[in-house]
Amino acid sequence: MDSNARRRLDERLDQIVRDPFDPRFSKPLTGIGGARSSRVGGLRIIYFVRQAELLVLVQEIGARGQVYRKLR
Secondary structure, three states: OOHHHHHHHHHHHHHHHHOOOOOOOOEEOOOOOOEEEEEEOOEEEEEEEEHHHOEEEEEEEEEHHHHHHHHO
């Protein structure tokens, strides 16, 4: 991954940590209870939020065409 892509990914992870439900940065995934997806170029970040524990769990980061297949 080049440095620009890494910087953008780091910035998005920071945004998700600050507000994991912000619709500007993520959307809920249908069919996978509680999962959310965030887009960074051709990459997708799939994560879950545990509100009671104030925890964001990143499940997968990968190319759009592959990341959703791993969740099924």
